[in-house]
Amino acid sequence: MMRSSAWCARCGTATGNDQPGMEDGDAMITLENNRLAIRYPDVHPDARCTIDFQRTLRIPDDGTDYPLPPGLGRFPLRHLDDYAARLPQAWHRRGGVITPMHQAEAMWISFGGSDYPFAVKIATGKICAVTGDDWVNHLNGDPQDYLVLPEQPWLDGYCVEKGFIRQFVAMPLGEGYTAEEQLTGEAEHGGLQVVAYPMKRKRYERLMSPRFAMDFEAGPDVCSSPAPDMGLAPGGRMRQEIYDDPYGLDAWDQRHASRCFVSIANSTQWMAVTGERPPTLPPSAKEYSEAGLPWFEWYGGDAKAVAGAKKLASLASVAELGKAKGQDPLPENESTRVTGVRTIRRSGDTRVREFEP
Amino acid sequence: MTRFGAFVRDRREKLRRDDRRYSLRQVAARIGIEPAYLSKIERGDVAPPSEATTARLARELDVDRDMLLALGGKVSSDLKEIIRRRPRLFAELIRQLKEAPDDALLRVVREVRDGDW
Numbered sequence: 001m002m003r004s005s006a007w008c009a010r011c012g013t014a015t016g017n018d019q020p021g022m023e024d025g026d027a028m029i030t031l032e033n034n035r036l037a038i039r040y041p042d043v044h045p046d047a048r049c050t051i052d053f054q055r056t057l058r059i060p061d062d063g064t065d066y067p068l069p070p071g072l073g074r075f076p077l078r079h080l081d082d083y084a085a086r087l088p089q090a091w092h093r094r095g096g097v098i099t100p101m102h103q104a105e106a107m108w109i110s111f112g113g114s115d116y117p118f119a120v121k122i123a124t125g126k127i128c129a130v131t132g133d134d135w136v137n138h139l140n141g142d143p144q145d146y147l148v149l150p151e152q153p154w155l156d157g158y159c160v161e162k163g164f165i166r167q168f169v170a171m172p173l174g175e176g177y178t179a180e181e182q183l184t185g186e187a188e189h190g191g192l193q194v195v196a197y198p199m200k201r202k203r204y205e206r207l208m209s210p211r212f213a214m215d216f217e218a219g220p221d222v223c224s225s226p227a228p229d230m231g232l233a234p235g236g237r238m239r240q241e242i243y244d245d246p247y248g249l250d251a252w253d254q255r256h257a258s259r260c261f262v263s264i265a266n267s268t269q270w271m272a273v274t275g276e277r278p279p280t281l282p283p284s285a286k287e288y289s290e291a292g293l294p295w296f297e298w299y300g301g302d303a304k305a306v307a308g309a310k311k312l313a314s315l316a317s318v319a320e321l322g323k324a325k326g327q328d329p330l331p332e333n334e335s336t337r338v339t340g341v342r343t344i345r346r347s348g349d350t351r352v353r354e355f356e357p
Numbered sequence: 358m359t360r361f362g363a364f365v366r367d368r369r370e371k372l373r374r375d376d377r378r379y380s381l382r383q384v385a386a387r388i389g390i391e392p393a394y395l396s397k398i399e400r401g402d403v404a405p406p407s408e409a410t411t412a413r414l415a416r417e418l419d420v421d422r423d424m425l426l427a428l429g430g431k432v433s434s435d436l437k438e439i440i441r442r443r444p445r446l447f448a449e450l451i452r453q454l455k456e457a458p459d460d461a462l463l464r465v466v467r468e469v470r471d472g473d474w
Contacts, residue, residue: 030467030468030469031469079469094472094474189474
């Protein structure tokens with residue numbers, strides 16, 4: 001059995017089970033069919049969630065607000081340790097998994113697994129995708145720097161404004177396009193980082209009891225306490241809300257956390273390292289729309305959205321920055337007219353956005 | 358009626374109680390087969406379908422693909438390939454673990470290693 005991925009939320013050090021102040025590290029994060037599967041059998045048998053990274057078309061980076069594009073199957077994920085001999089030492093030190101992306105390819109993140117609530121923080125280049133702040137190893141409530149599952153089924157990009165995001169687009173580190181480089185001036189980390197915290201067991205059991213469910217529906221709870229590497233850059237704008245935490249920061253069991261560094265290899269590196277072909281490039285937004293295929297929007301009911309982050313709103317999109325640099329970093333960036341938007345409601349099936357790989 | 362057919366029918370009917378899109382006709386259309394063929398599968402009049410069709414059916418019904426393949430007497434081709442590459446090692450591993458309880462099996466599942474970042 002590999003070393004547990006449990007880590008200390010306060011000091012940020014990866015821990016074994018003998019660390020003081022840390023619960024028995026039976027958190028598990030495994031790879032199942034190109035999906036991160038996170039389980040906390042010690043917290044509750046229901047405490048499990050999944051995270052996968054969906055291939056998608058890149059929406060035009062043209063200043064227009066687009067609906068959500070489809071999922072075209074999962075990006076492959078592999079244990080980084082399996083290819084350690086062919087990867088830089090710095091990558092090996094980070095552990096986690098490795099995935100391939102073409103330059104200027106887009107992705108979105110899909111959450112699933114169960115109805116057990118989780119708080120999940122997503123960063124790119126160690127910059128929080130919700131607040132634009134540097135990575136910290138705990139949850140912040142003000143401003144909220146995490147997503148709440150299962151309320152949030154997807155994340156497509158950086159939260160730049162209330163109800164709007166800029167799509168995650170892969171760009172080589174070192175050229176200045178990534179969110180990390182734009183905000184820190186450094187091209188140090190790249191990749192994508194994930195940490196997931198389960199809801200406290202007692203809180204979940206109260207939530208599941210019928211009496212509490214009625215109380216809960218009557219009004220939401222009030223927060224009771226305060227290298228040759230690829231990174232992700234902000235692309236075109238689309239409509240997507242990041243939902244406010246309806247449970248409050250105190251609901252989350254921050255003694256239990258699973259985190260994972262997702263290193264992104266460009267398609268050439270991926271073939272050299274794994275011997276596998278990366279997935280083919282998705283169609284352009286224009287080709288997709290002209291084929292009459294559907295776009296999507298999510299209706300979250302009464303759920304409130306968090307405000308956008310000023311830091312993220314200040315980022316230049318890849319197209320804007322390319323223009324300023326006199327470069328053309330986005331092939332096939334023609335604007336497209338979107339017809340056929342399907343609205344998916346919270347009680348509906350979130351999988352309809354994903355096509356059969 | 359086969360176990361495979363009965364399971365598929367029960368699962369689809371359960372989903373259909375809440376969502377009419379799980380009618381025989383609509384499910385068949387979404388997985389790319391004729392409604393009459395899906396009906397025969399559910400009644401057990403024909404053998405369980407191919408691996409690809411079973412995988413689409415599993416996804417459609419939101420059940421585990423390997424479990425549904427096993428109900429149909431099949432093993433996923435990617436698992437076969439894994440065993441074919443290192444047959445002695447994996448055959449021995451599977452035989453040794455065949456009676457192990459689930460929690461013991463979970464302990465040998467490989468975790469994603471978290472490093473220093």
